[in-house]
Amino acid sequence: MTTAEHTLPMGGLLATLQSIVGSAHVLTGDDLASYEQDWRQRTRGKALCVVRPCTTGEVARVVTACAQAGVPIVPQGGNTGLVAGSTPDASGTQVVLSLRRMAAVRAVDPDNMTITVEAGCILQEVQAAAEDAGFTFPLSLGAEGSCTIGGNLATNAGGTQVLRYGNTRELCLGLEVVTPQGDLWDGLTGLRKDNTGYDLRNLFIGSEGTLGVITAATLKLFPKPAARLTAWATLPSLENACRLLAMAHQHLAAGLTGFEVMNQCALGLVDKHYPQLRVPLWQQTPWCVLIEISDAESETHARSMLERLLEAAIEEGVVADAILAENMRQAHDLWHIRESITLAQAAEGLNVKHDISIPVSQIPAFVRKADNALAAIAAGVRFVTFGHLGDGNLHYNIQAPAGADNRAFVAEFEAQISAIVYDTVRQFRGSISAEHGIGELKRDTLPQHKSPTALALMRSIKSAIDPHNIMNPGRLLSV
Missing domain, CATH: 3.30.70.2740 (Alpha-Beta Plaits)
Structure with a gap:
């Protein structure tokens, strides 16, 4: 599987791309810096150009032009990934396809409890649109103010509420995708049952842009909970955290939506670099836990359940101390501490x-x-x-x-x-990538942890859908 040779002069391709999206949206030279550097600053590539389409039709025409020229495409959303999966290589021959201009909320279907959005829509904006419609969209990440739903889908992002709602894959009912040949697959059905052959939707989700360009998605919405409460607990060991999780399942059942663990070193970095966040109780024990309950009945009911859990855990010696957020502002502050760990590490x-x-x-x-x-x-x-x-x-x-x-x-x-x-x-029969994907950073490690049969099947799928290796080459799979 090799990348197709260039069959058209690059100047001719640039002119074609400008005719599709407008010259203002084909970036070259100094305008490329933010698109060529990954968020962790582990790699910096060099792109031929950055193309910013604003419609699915433009995406299809851009992909067709690049395919005809034999030029590889690197789809990019918010560029917040952690495995260098959406930045170009150093060759200067790859086109970065930025979906940021495709940010529309196309439709909300209250009766079907779905929302259809374009791939460049910021996750926080999807959450806000769901809120405005009287629902909740539960995907929640530290980068939700800058990551895009297309990137979330391409990496099958996780987040803090996977425990109840699942990864991004479980939150998606349909996709719109432009194939490596520039064809359009419209799978935005919003169906919860469709047993008509191979599951193309789940094939593209988590494929990290190596099989096609996700341009839009139909996502599940959920009823707003009547109450959402957060608690912060300190624990002497990780074993105690696992015991507390088991107790939380018993006491809170389906109401348990979040359970995050943080060690003292992680919280110490937050305290050092963001002292204004006032990390509570972090010096008392080696571990702290954040627990969230979403309740369909009332705040009184939710508080009673959470208090009973914490009282039982303290009585049994599982938890050393705990605080319960008194309002949404306090809850937000506690979660902000958790989400600031990655930024504190970067600052360190x-x-x-x-x-x-x-x-x-x-x-x-x-x-x-x-x-x-x-x-x-x-x-x-x-x-x-x-x-x-x-x-x-x-x-x-x-x-x-x-x-x-x-x-x-x-x-x-x-x-x-x-x-x-x-x-x-x-x-321990685990996985080397739970929610960040493989990208470039883990590409060469993957064969040591994936069976030869699984890798052969993955390469067969890649070759069948993208025979010329146009889509995000060098990511996820080694050639």
């Missing part, structure tokens, strides 16, 4: 990130084993461990020892650290 300096999933019951054992192995090769290393314990997804990140040169540390130890982490993940 370059680090080694891992987005892994492990069976919930095995997470304490995994963390112990990985911590011990890494401490043995790098004295003083800091473990920034946090994430969605409710669905078994940890962000297991490694920071250089305090006062060390972060870049030098990453350059020296990253390969060894990741090898140890991923080997330990395999021992």
Whole structure:
């Protein structure tokens, strides 16, 4: 599988693209900087140009022109990904296809409880449109103010409410996609049952732009809860956090919508770089947990359930201390602390990130084993461990020892650290990517953790749909 050779002069392609979207929306030269750098600043590419269509028809014509010229396309939404999956390579021959201008809410169907939006719509705007219509769209991420729904779908993003509502895949009923040949697949049906062959929707979701360009989606909406409450609890161990999760399932049942764990190091970085957030109780115990309940009955009912859970957990010695948010503002402040961990890590300096999933019951054992192995090769290393314990997804990140040169540390130890982490993940039958995707950063590692049969099937699908390797080459799968 190789990228097609150029069959048209590049000047001719640029002129064609300008005729499709207008010269103002074909960017070259100095205008490309923000599109060529990934969010983590791990890689910087060089694009031939950035094209910004505003309709699905324009996307189709752009893809057709690039396919005819044999020029690879890199679809890009908000460019907030963490695995370098939406920035161009260094060749200067790839076209970045930015979907940011395609940001319309096309329709809200209250009776079907769906919303249809274009791929460039910011996640926060989807949430707001759902709210205005009297519903909730539950996908919630730290980058929700800048990430796009197309990017969320392309990476099958997770977030803080997967425990109840599932990943982005579970929130999507239909897609509109432009294929690598420039054809349009209109699958925006909004159907919850459609047993008519292969599930094309789920094939494109999570494909990281390697099979086509998602241009719009029909998404599920949910009734607004009558009440939503948040609690913050301190715990002496990760085992206690798992025990508290089991108790939360018993006490809160389907009302449990969020369960996030954060270690002391992670919260210490937030306290250091964002002291105005006033992280509560973080110095008292090694671990803290955020719990959210969404209740269909009333705030009184929700508060009673959450209080009973916390009282039982304290009585049994599972929880050391706890606070219950008194209003939505306090709840927002607590969640803002959790969502600021990634930014605090970035402020602390370059680090080694891992987005892994492990069976919930095995997470304490995994963390112990990985911590011990890494401490043995790098004295003083800091473990920034946090994430969605409710669905078994940890962000297991490694920071250089305090006062060390972060870049030098990453350059020296990253390969060894990741090898140890991923080997330990395999021992616990976990995944090296829970919600961030593979992109470029994990592409060469994937074959060591995916069966040859699975990889062969994935390559067969890629070759069948994109035989000339036009779509986001070098991402997800190695050629």
